Amino acid sequence: MITWIRRNLFRSITDSILTVVSASILGFVVFQVFQFVFVTGRWEIIQVNLKILLVGRFPEEVMYLVGFSVLATCFSIASLASGANRTIETTQRLSGRLWELFQRFGLIIATSTFLIVLAGDLNAILFGAYVILSILGGRLFGRARRNTSLRKLPGWLWVTINALLPLILIFLTMGQAALEEWGGFLINFYLAVVSIALSFPLGVLLALGRRSTLPLLRWLCTAYIELLRGAPLFVLLLLAGVALEFFIPASIAPDAIFRAITVFTLFTAAYLAEVIRGGLQSIPKGQAEAGKALGLSTFKITFLITLPQALRNVIPAQIGQFISLFKDTTLAGVALSVLDLLNVGTAITKQDDYLGQGLIYESLAFVGLLFWVGSYVMSRESQRIEKKLGVGVR
Structure with a gap:
């Protein structure tokens, strides 16, 4: 330990000064x-x-739908994450598995425990237990795919089955309350989940369309991608909130939530298309030529050979785009007057009991904590998937 400190922190006078100054600043910040x-x-x-x-202010009588949608989302994510692992490390000890689970979900468990303690009621404790059970159930269901007849299902069908239930429950929940009753982290969560689920397949189709040999399809996809990527997201949200009613009567215009989902989906799909197109270009031409030599059709070559490898190669960029989408959901609160988490966090400081007391820092710290936890967990899961699939390893 002392040798490492000398070599890495105090090798020279300059290194020693930088170490002391950096440690002082870090200690002050931590304090x-x-x-x-x-x-x-x-x-x-x-x-x-x-x-x-x-x-x-979501209605209490339909609050169970919110719980079911969250539990279904946890179940599906755990199922997909577990089903993606084709190999099981049976030689790993129980302590090693527990440590791995703690590294993956420890932050979420700690944050959930913090929220349960703040809530201080039995319902919060029960809901936390249900979340844990849904995650465990999803992992068992995902592993069952490798040991039962479910393993015969194609990958796209497996993903669709897992994604349908939470999406149906989320859309059902959205239709149970007026926009004025929505608010908080629930909006950001729903916007992110639905937009990610819808933008990914659209981005794949756009990437394939831009590489198509059909000129009209290629031009249309290229024009869409370049137009959406060249426009600021905030401007598109403002247009969806203000200019849409110039073309559609207000009586049939969708709510702000659905407008936000549409904008996030279309905007993110354009960026994902370029990310996936880069992955497709990284695949050697010999892969497609080998498929043709085996007599495979263009459809099978694309969806069985080149596209899976391309998606694997660009996992970091895809997850980075999803993290950006998750954080950008706060723009919907400003552009569409939606009471998302950031808007609610600012509004509560203006209540009579807290007005003028400077509690905005506590509020923003809580908002930042929830977004940081979500972004960090997605980032860590991305790194785990990369390691499992051997991204960057030849």
């Missing part, structure tokens, strides 16, 4: 954060308004 979190921070504003921050 300030610790003092803010455990000493000076007034977190009662979060505890009192926790329900509003998470689900807004």
